[in-house]
Amino acid sequence: MTESRNITAMDRILIRIDEALRLSTGTTPAPARPNPATDLPDLELDSATREHVAGLMRVNHAGEICAQALYAGQAATARDERVREAMHQAAAEEIDHLAWCESRLEELDSRPSLLNPLWYAGSFAMGAVAGLAGDRWSLGFLRETEIQVEAHLQEHLERLPAEDARSQAILDQMKTDEAQHARMAEEAGAADLPLPIRSAMAFTAGIMKALAYRI
Ligand SMILES: [Fe+2]
Numbered sequence: 001m002t003e004s005r006n007i008t009a010m011d012r013i014l015i016r017i018d019e020a021l022r023l024s025t026g027t028t029p030a031p032a033r034p035n036p037a038t039d040l041p042d043l044e045l046d047s048a049t050r051e052h053v054a055g056l057m058r059v060n061h062a063g064e065i066c067a068q069a070l071y072a073g074q075a076a077t078a079r080d081e082r083v084r085e086a087m088h089q090a091a092a093e094e095i096d097h098l099a100w101c102e103s104r105l106e107e108l109d110s111r112p113s114l115l116n117p118l119w120y121a122g123s124f125a126m127g128a129v130a131g132l133a134g135d136r137w138s139l140g141f142l143r144e145t146e147i148q149v150e151a152h153l154q155e156h157l158e159r160l161p162a163e164d165a166r167s168q169a170i171l172d173q174m175k176t177d178e179a180q181h182a183r184m185a186e187e188a189g190a191a192d193l194p195l196p197i198r199s200a201m202a203f204t205a206g207i208m209k210a211l212a213y214r215i
Pocket residue numbers: 064067094097174178
């Protein structure tokens with residue numbers, strides 16, 4: 001009996017490690033929804049502009065790697081089965097974001113962040129800690145993350161060149177989805193996080209963004 005429980009726990013850990021390695025090294029599952037940029041023109045960008053856009057999209061791709069890891073960490077430690085299910089459902093929608101950012105990076109002849117395994121590991125640990133704090137806090141952490149991501153996406157939309165309709169369409173849809181995830185967390189009973197935690201989250205995200213733009 002003890003042995004089969006151990007095997008089950010070990011299986012779960014191995015599934016998580018396998019998932020982490022696949023996602024953080026660029027093997028993204030197929031998106032469920034069509035890419036919002038599909039019917040838009042891919043205008044030629046000069047090399048400096050292309051590099052700038054690739055930097056922004058690399059940051060967004062790394063952010064989605066973090067989202068996958070946060071959800072996985074939170075789902076691993078969530079107490080309530082419904083909360084765990086909501087985490088898995090939201091993570092499935094974030095896969096679309098990851099896949100869209102990845103294909104835009106390919107179109108721009110660029111690549112995802114080389115530090116993705118690091119972002120994944122750090123975010124998984126943060127998600128697991130949030131989950132251990134209890135479901136209301138974990139949902140509060142999720143809601144705050146989504147609110148910060150939504151604001152960040154708005155900032156990136158303003159920094160994209162006007163002629164890059166393809167990147168804009170992707171970030172627009174992502175922004176709509178993140179707002180929906182924040183509402184989902186709110187309705188599920190998210191607690192309000194104290195200001196120092198919200199500030200620490202923004203600070204940590206700032207470091208990730210600065211590095212992923214380049215590396
Ligand atoms: Fe997302």
